[in-house]
Amino acid sequence: xxxxxxxxxxxxxxxxxxxxxxxxxxxxxxxxxxxxxxxxxxxxxxxxxxxxxxxxxxxxxxxxxxxxxxxxxxxxxxxxxxxxxxxxxxxxxxxxxxxxxxxxxxxxxxxxxxxxxxxxxxxxxxxxxxxxxxxxxxxxxxxxxxxxxxxxxxxxxxxxxxxxxxxxxxxxxxxxxxxxxxxxxxxxxxxxxxxxxxxxxxxxxxxxxxxxxxxxxxxxxxxxxxxxxxxxxxxxxxxxxxxxxxxxxxxxxxxxxxxxxxxxxxxxxxxxxxxxxxxxxxxxxxxxxxxxxxxxxxxxxxxxxxx
Numbered sequence: 454x455x456x457x458x459x460x461x462x463x464x465x466x467x468x469x470x471x472x473x474x475x476x477x478x479x480x481x482x483x484x485x486x487x488x489x490x491x492x493x494x495x496x497x498x499x500x501x502x503x504x505x506x507x508x509x510x511x512x513x514x515x516x517x518x519x520x521x522x523x524x525x526x527x528x529x530x531x532x533x534x535x536x537x538x539x540x541x542x543x544x545x546x547x548x549x550x551x552x553x554x555x556x557x558x559x560x561x562x563x564x565x566x567x568x569x570x571x572x573x574x575x576x577x578x579x580x581x582x583x584x585x586x587x588x589x590x591x592x593x594x595x596x597x598x599x600x601x602x603x604x605x606x607x608x609x610x611x612x613x614x615x616x617x618x619x620x621x622x623x624x625x626x627x628x629x630x631x632x633x634x635x636x637x638x639x640x641x642x643x644x645x646x647x648x649x650x651x652x653x654x655x656x657x658x659x660x661x662x663x664x665x666x667x668x669x670x671x672x673x674x675x676x677x678x679x680x681x682x683x684x685x686x687x688x689x690x691x692x693x694x695x696x697x698x699x700x701x702x703x704x705x706x707x708x709x710x711x712x713x714x715x716x717x718x719x720x721x722x723x724x725x726x727x728x729x730x731x732x733x734x735x736x737x738x739x740x741x742x743x744x745x746x747x748x749x750x751x752x753x754x755x756x757x758x759x760x
Contacts, residue, residue, distance in 0.1 A: 575635025
């Protein structure tokens with residue numbers, strides 16, 4: 454029997470484009486899938502994004518300008534309503550439509566910042582935990598389990614009463630919870646990916662652990678991360694609205710949807726529009742994001758695309 458020398462070039466040549474996925478290829482897959490997106494959720498999300506980006510151009514009034522003489526003006530189609538205030542005004546005479554438009558900017562910006570901070574940390578921790586295993590995996594997973602076991606609203610209440618409330622405090626409260634969700638999901642994907650042939654070949658040819666994580670594992674968990682991020686935006690909008698409703702989220706006079714619902718609850722019998730329209734905005738945004746996220750999960754699943 455003769456010894457055969459292993460040629461690194463022969464081994465590396467076995468790693469074909471079909472074995473591993475680049476970030477560019479994943480991005481093209483997502484963009485291609487968007488062409489078949491469901492119409493209604495996509496339109497609602499499109500309007501939501503437009504309102505958030507172009508709020509100063511679209512809103513007919515200053516969202517925090519007080520006009521006591523116009524307080525509790527009904528919507529335009531009601532008797533006593535005015536075309537100047539299409540959805541009516543609140544108890545301080547502020548335009549409900551303008552506050553809803555600016556509220557979309559606040560909700561989306563807060564959600565995206567939390568996803569960016571918490572999601573990035575969670576993806577990194579999940580890949581490190583799943584790939585390295587051992588003590589590091591156990592340490593990270595115990596921290597993740599501890600975060601997921603805590604009730605978000607209760608933790609937020611304690612944090613706010615200790616440090617005060619505001620936009621960035623809400624970001625800091627919610628980011629660790631989002632990081633834990635991403636870390637748990639990405640770890641499960643990483644445990645499967647690290648057993649595949651192209652990862653084993655990458656180890657043989659001397660690729661560093663960091664290189665394997667970012668070159669081979671990260672592109673292959675990208676679809677999962679994109680879908681989870683889409684679903685979590687809706688979840689964050691709902692949580693932020695709940696915190697604002699309870700008075701521990703975005704402080705007045707900022708036009709947060711949850712805060713608008715809370716301010717109008719005492720007038721629900723006489724001026725329903727103050728609470729109803731912000732509540733419908735929360736419902737439409739969260740439902741559309743969930744439906745879009747469910748569709749995106751199916752569209753990016755290669756097993757379902759083959760059906």
